[in-house]
Amino acid sequence: MSQPAPLPLVESLLDAPLPDSGIAWLDTARRENREAFASAGLPDTRVEAWKYTALRALAQRRFANGDGHAQTRKVDTASLALPGIDGPKLVFVNGVFRADLSVLDSLPAGLTLQPLSQALQGDVQPLRFALSRHYRETGDAFARINAANASDGVVLRIEANAKIDAPVQLIFVGAAAEAALAWHARNVIELGEGAELTLIEQHVATDDQTHLATLVSDIELREGARLQHTLLQNAAIGASLIRRSNLRLHARAQATLHVLELGGALVRHDLHAQLIGDEAQLDTRGVFMPHGRQHIDTQLAIRHQALNTRSSSKWRGVANDRARGVFRGAIVVAPGADGSDASLSNKNLLLSPSAEIDTKPELEIYADEVKAAHGATVGQLDERSLFYLRSRGIPQAEARALLTAAFCRAVLDDLPNEALREHLSTLLVAHLPT
Amino acid sequence: MLKIENLHARVEGREILKGLSLTVNAGEVHAIMGPNGAGKSTLGNVLSGREGYEVTAGTVTYNGIDLLALEPEARAAAGVFLAFQYPVEIPGVNNTYFLRAAFNAQRKVRGEKELDSMHFLKLVREKLKVMQISDELLHRAVNEGFSGGEKKRNEIFQMAVLEPQLAILDETDSGLDIDALKQVAQGVNALRSPERAFLMITHYQRLLDYVVPDFVHVLADGRIVESGDKSLALKLEEHGYVGIGEGAAA
Numbered sequence: 001m002s003q004p005a006p007l008p009l010v011e012s013l014l015d016a017p018l019p020d021s022g023i024a025w026l027d028t029a030r031r032e033n034r035e036a037f038a039s040a041g042l043p044d045t046r047v048e049a050w051k052y053t054a055l056r057a058l059a060q061r062r063f064a065n066g067d068g069h070a071q072t073r074k075v076d077t078a079s080l081a082l083p084g085i086d087g088p089k090l091v092f093v094n095g096v097f098r099a100d101l102s103v104l105d106s107l108p109a110g111l112t113l114q115p116l117s118q119a120l121q122g123d124v125q126p127l128r129f130a131l132s133r134h135y136r137e138t139g140d141a142f143a144r145i146n147a148a149n150a151s152d153g154v155v156l157r158i159e160a161n162a163k164i165d166a167p168v169q170l171i172f173v174g175a176a177a178e179a180a181l182a183w184h185a186r187n188v189i190e191l192g193e194g195a196e197l198t199l200i201e202q203h204v205a206t207d208d209q210t211h212l213a214t215l216v217s218d219i220e221l222r223e224g225a226r227l228q229h230t231l232l233q234n235a236a237i238g239a240s241l242i243r244r245s246n247l248r249l250h251a252r253a254q255a256t257l258h259v260l261e262l263g264g265a266l267v268r269h270d271l272h273a274q275l276i277g278d279e280a281q282l283d284t285r286g287v288f289m290p291h292g293r294q295h296i297d298t299q300l301a302i303r304h305q306a307l308n309t310r311s312s313s314k315w316r317g318v319a320n321d322r323a324r325g326v327f328r329g330a331i332v333v334a335p336g337a338d339g340s341d342a343s344l345s346n347k348n349l350l351l352s353p354s355a356e357i358d359t360k361p362e363l364e365i366y367a368d369e370v371k372a373a374h375g376a377t378v379g380q381l382d383e384r385s386l387f388y389l390r391s392r393g394i395p396q397a398e399a400r401a402l403l404t405a406a407f408c409r410a411v412l413d414d415l416p417n418e419a420l421r422e423h424l425s426t427l428l429v430a431h432l433p434t
Numbered sequence: 435m436l437k438i439e440n441l442h443a444r445v446e447g448r449e450i451l452k453g454l455s456l457t458v459n460a461g462e463v464h465a466i467m468g469p470n471g472a473g474k475s476t477l478g479n480v481l482s483g484r485e486g487y488e489v490t491a492g493t494v495t496y497n498g499i500d501l502l503a504l505e506p507e508a509r510a511a512a513g514v515f516l517a518f519q520y521p522v523e524i525p526g527v528n529n530t531y532f533l534r535a536a537f538n539a540q541r542k543v544r545g546e547k548e549l550d551s552m553h554f555l556k557l558v559r560e561k562l563k564v565m566q567i568s569d570e571l572l573h574r575a576v577n578e579g580f581s582g583g584e585k586k587r588n589e590i591f592q593m594a595v596l597e598p599q600l601a602i603l604d605e606t607d608s609g610l611d612i613d614a615l616k617q618v619a620q621g622v623n624a625l626r627s628p629e630r631a632f633l634m635i636t637h638y639q640r641l642l643d644y645v646v647p648d649f650v651h652v653l654a655d656g657r658i659v660e661s662g663d664k665s666l667a668l669k670l671e672e673h674g675y676v677g678i679g680e681g682a683a684a
Contacts, residue, residue, distance in 0.1 A: 383485065388522040388576075391482050392536035392592065393510035393543070402535065406526025406575075 016065035019151035034148035049139040063182035070096035084419030087166030095183030110162025119155040150184035160192035167198040187217040191225035205236035221253035235263035251277030259286035275309035290323035297326035308339040317348040319355035441492035452656030468653035478604040482516035511543035515598030517589040524576040583614035590621040607641035619644030639671040
């Protein structure tokens with residue numbers, strides 16, 4: 001890359017003082033990641049992974065670093081509650097842990113749940129692998145800045161064979177501040193051998209704002225661990241949210257993800273999964289629904305690296321108005337990952353002639369006896385179905401909403417938690433154009 | 435109730451209906467028969483307001499109003515029902531939910547009280563009994579994975595719940611075995627009433643053995659070329675459409 005131009009975004013992010021942890025390896029990693037960000041800058045659309053997501057407009061903006069008043073921002077706790085769901089809860093406001101909003105008393109046996117800011121005061125060795133990572137690609141700009149600047153986030157650990165019944169909630173709240181802020185969160189999650197967990201991650205907003213948030217999550221599933229992860233993104237309509245999730249599944253581990261992407265102005269999620277142990281299984285289900293001028297980009301990358309691993313991914317996109325959806329689903333079956341089974345489908349619906357969805361399924365197979373299927377479509381609502389509903393008396397707008405909701409729900413239907421499924425469905429319907 | 439006068443309609447630039455006239459009064463059952471390509475299904479689609487059918491001349495008056503000026507949903511609310519020749523499968527939309535949405539949307543337009551899900555379910559169960567349909571159908575997605583016979587029965591069931599004034603059955607008998615045909619006919623007969631009219635579009639005479647029409651019309655080349663009572667259908671069965679309406683066309 002050539003010398004980066006002094007973009008306002010880059011300048012303002014580099015203005016932030018590096019957090020000082022007093023932990024030598026961590027401070028080194030932060031400094032080096034910042035240097036990498038400073039020298040490589042932001043990816044442009046010539047970088048394959050950013051081909052459909054231009055950062056030109058974002059690059060011209062400046063953000064204040066972090067929120068000095070995060071502890072006192074008013075947050076309506078009722079707006080954070082999920083109907084029918086109780087249990088441990090970790091709440092962050094503009095990236096800062098809020099003990100008063102969190103529920104951390106009487107944690108079930110085998111569960112460690114604490115903010116990163118506290119975890120760094122204790123035994124930091126278990127965090128070293130995740131937090132000392134270096135990112136090598138130009139496309140990793142936001143992961144670099146996150147590695148440099150994030151000083152809070154989630155540390156969640158489940159002991160071997162512990163089965164946590166109550167779902168654990170992670171809630172990231174964007175709250176209006178005196179200026180547009182950049183805030184960062186770093187999450188490290190590990191399920192021990194045979195451990196089981198239901199995780200609900202939410203991105204919400206108390207009011208409209210135009211913050212930039214970066215989140216990086218490492219999720220490690222040891223042998224035979226099982227994770228049900230629901231990710232509900234309903235950020236402020238003006239917010240920019242750039243996330244990266246790294247999943248590693250050891251032998252016989254099973255992860256199921258349900259993702260609903262509704263909010264945000266510029267939203268990007270890099271969801272990278274590695275099936276590194278034999279018979280590991282991953283199911284991803286997701287819906288993205290940009291409207292107005294929203295831009296929502298999901299980059300799913302799954303690597304099968306062991307014998308008899310299985311992944312299945314079903315994603316649906318619905319774009320309305322002048323919105324844009326981007327989906328890239330890349331599956332690699334690495335040499336030696338014989339007997340793998342990988343399927344991916346992405347179906348999309350354009351509700352307006354000015355909306356756009358770019359979808360790109362990719363499949364690379366270097367192993368033997370592999371079962372693989374992938375496909376993507378972009379289309380409009382079926383006129384025959386629409387007429388059928390209208391001929392029974394259902395008004396056009398309602399008929400369109402009904403069909404659109406059904407199109408999306410098809411991939412969320414296998415979410416086992418009924419209360420959560422209902423909630424997602426309600427949100428989805430509320431989000432439909434009327 | 436329904437008065438069609440000199441109706442001309444085109445599909446994809448081709449004229450299909452060429453001056454069709456027909457009057458249907460409340461309580462009557464009319465059968466429209468005719469060879470393939472005569473315009474039978476076009477008539478059903480034009481009456482229910484499907485897109486792509488262009489009316490170039492003529493009028494359709496329904497209970498004194500211009501039916502052709504109404505959107506499909508408004509026609510439904512006014513009491514017009516089309517049983518589809520090919521009912522559409524709608525994955526992800528529950529049959530009961532769909533039917534209640536339709537039922538309440540129609541009532542809303544008519545200024546009637548909407549039914550909550552409990553009361554609606556009660557109503558639906560009564561209709562199921564009359565139609566002799568198992569309530570398993572309620573829990574499935576609209577027509578998804580239904581057999582041909584189940585789809586047609588679902589159409590009749592929807593008709594029973596929505597209680598239209600004018601029911602248009604578009605080749606509801608096609609593709610049914612004799613048992614399914616009898617069930618569909620029994621459903622239709624159960625709905626016959628002095629306030630309700632039926633327009634049965636069919637290619638074959640056999641449905642008319644079970645649902646006996648008051649009038650039979652022969653549609654050929656976009657016009658009704660002959661009308662009579664049920665004996666006309668028997669005549670068609672014996673001699674086919676050849677020679678029918680010769681010299682009778684207006």
